[in-house]
Each structure stands twice: as C-alpha cells, then as structure tokens.
Amino acid sequence: MTKPATTTQHGGTVPARPGPRDVVPRGGTVEPGTTSAGPSVIPGAGPAPRPGERATLRLRDTGGDEPARYAPEWLQLREPADAAARAYDLLDPLRIRLADLPRRADGLVIHDIGCGTGSMGRWLAPHLDGAQHWVLHDRDPYLLHFAAVASPRSAADGSHVTVETRRGDIARLTPDALAGASLVTASALLDVLTREEVAALAAACTGAGCPALLTLSVAGRVELTEPHPLDQEITEAFNAHQRRGGLLGPDAVTVAAEVFAEHGATVRLDPSPWRLGPGQAELTEQWLRGWVGAAVEERPELASRADGYLAERLEACAAGELRVVVHHSDLLALCRPVDGTA
DSSP, X not given: OOOOOOOBOOOSSOOOOOOSSOOOOTTOOOOTTOBOOOOSSOTTSOOOOOTTOBOOOXXXXXXXXXXXXXXXXXXXXXXXXXXXXXXXXXXXXXXXHHHHSOOOTTOEEEEEETOTTTHXXXXXXXXXXXXXXXXXXXXXXXXXXXXXXXXXXXXXXXXXXXXXXXXXXXXXXXXXXXXXXXXXXXXXXXXXXXXXXXXXXXXXXXXXXOOEEEEEEEEXXXXXXXXOTXXXXXXXXHHHHHTGGGBOGGGHHHHHHHHHHHTTOEEEEEEOOEEEOGGGHHHHHHHHHHHHHHHHXXXXXXXXXXXXXXXXXXXXXXXXXXXXXXXXXXXXXXXXXXXXXX
16 A cells, blocks of 8 residues: 555544645645546445546545545535444443553554545544544545544543544555554445455454454445335345445445454444434435435336436425435454454
8 A cells, every 4th residue: 555644633524625626645646537527326325426526435446447436525414424323332342342452652543444534533533542543544635635634633531633644445455554453444335345355354354453343334224204115126226236346235244244253253233324304304315316316327217217206205305204214234343363362
C-alpha cells in the first residue's frame, strides 16, 4: 500500500465540500479517472450520484473501471441512522478483549478499512477508553480528507485520539499491514466484497492477532409499512443486483462468520437494522430510489410496475406515513492474539 500519512486531532462534523478541486491528504496524489458522475445505480442502495459528484470508495485496483460505491453526501446523510443502528451489545465483549491486550505506550491502534468519511471513528472512539490512533484506509483521497478533518478529538475518558490516512486496496491488506493493530473496523463494507476478499481480510486480521468489528452489512431483508405486493419482487431483484460480479451482497455476514471461525476466531453476530420514519424522510427517499433503481437495473421487466410502486412509496414518505426497516448485521470476530495472551 502507498502510505501518505496525516496525523490530526481535529473533530466535528463532516465539512462542506471543498469545491471542484481535488483535496488530497498530505503526500497523496489524485488518481486518473476518479472524478465521475458514476453509474445510474450504485450497488448498496446508495443514491445515484448527481452530475459533478465525486466517485468514492474503490475497493480494488481495476484501472479506474470499477464503479463508484458511495458519494460523500450519501455517507453523511446515512450517518445518524448508522449510529442508531449499530449493535451496542458488541461493545462490552470488545472492550474486554481490548483491555486484555498488552498495553502500548501510544494506546490502541485501530485500522478502519474503507473508512469513507470516517463515521465509524466518530461513533466508536468516544465509546472506548484510552488513547487511540486511528489508521484510516480508503482509495479515495477526497474521502480521506473528509475523514481526517472530521475525526474525533477524544476517547470516552478524555484521552487523545489521533488519525493517520492511508490509500490502498482492500485486496492488498496483509497481516504485515496490520502489524501492531489493536482492532480492525469497517462499516457497510463486507457486502461489496467477494468471497476471496473477505477471506483475505479474515486472514489479515487473524494473522495479526487483532479483533475485527465489521458493521452494517446488508442482510437482504426489508420491511415497509404498509406492505405492498411488489415488495418481495423488488427485494429479490435488489439482492440479485448486489451479488453481481461475484460480490457477496446479503450473504456477506454469513460467509465472513464462517471464514473467521475457520481461522480460529470467536464470532458473534448481532442485528443492526435501520429504522426509518418521518424523521428520516430524506434518507428514506434516497434509499428508496437506489433500492428500486437497482432492482429495475437487475430485472428491467419490473420497470413499468416499479415506476408506480416508487411513486406510491415516495408519496407516502413525503406525507410522513412510510416506515421502513432495512435489516443489517454487525459482526465481532475475536481473533487469537499472536503472542498467546488474552
């Protein structure tokens, strides 16, 4: 991996867009082909980018042909729903494991893979005691800029939190890259990986002997109020869309749990559903457009019926009458420390 690093102690919300110029972490470069309006539909039910929006998370080195996953605006819009959904019950076993690890002079070292705008760090850092150094991994320098500028300042007990950014591909992650890591985290990532990439991630974490907290992977189930005859067809088509190109989609958490267990890790799964109502109308609207759009892209024969379905759902959303549960799962893998402790 390339390793331009920026260390900061800033905090706060994700800043406004810096404008049309590319913002790069100190020492970084802008890759050709990373500015794009993107495809009509983004896997993962994120909204299709508006003209001029940046391409974002790229998971593997494909010469610039891989479609963008999420736009910064989408990541910012979903952050409150993500924070409310995350499985808090996984925090206690995680804290116990981290407390059992050998103490480092510089505190916990946490690697956040596919960090996006850094929402995981903003959520998790204030829930953990002790000094923390977050290493934020993403291929997009634009997102790394957001993540560094809006990083948390302090831990639960007031200890310092610092941040370093690294550009690189998830497919290149190795135990050496995680040497000295206390924890690996990721959010909304597993479902856009292949089986081979999940296996590589599990091997890297277990090889480094550090636990992994992998959150908000789609589970392939959606509940909308009131139920509609087309709900199931849209769900099935969307799930098929997520499995395109060998991606795991809604199978990701099951596969990840199996792979980590094969490496000797203790694995725990907890639900982390989005619960969207009138207070999340903008997010619900954007999610609906992406969800239905992906289904129609997968099965064009749905288009005529899906148009009316989407219009009906959007009308209910605007009237404050629609409620949606989008099911996700969080995974905690407690890998065996390589030094035999804990």
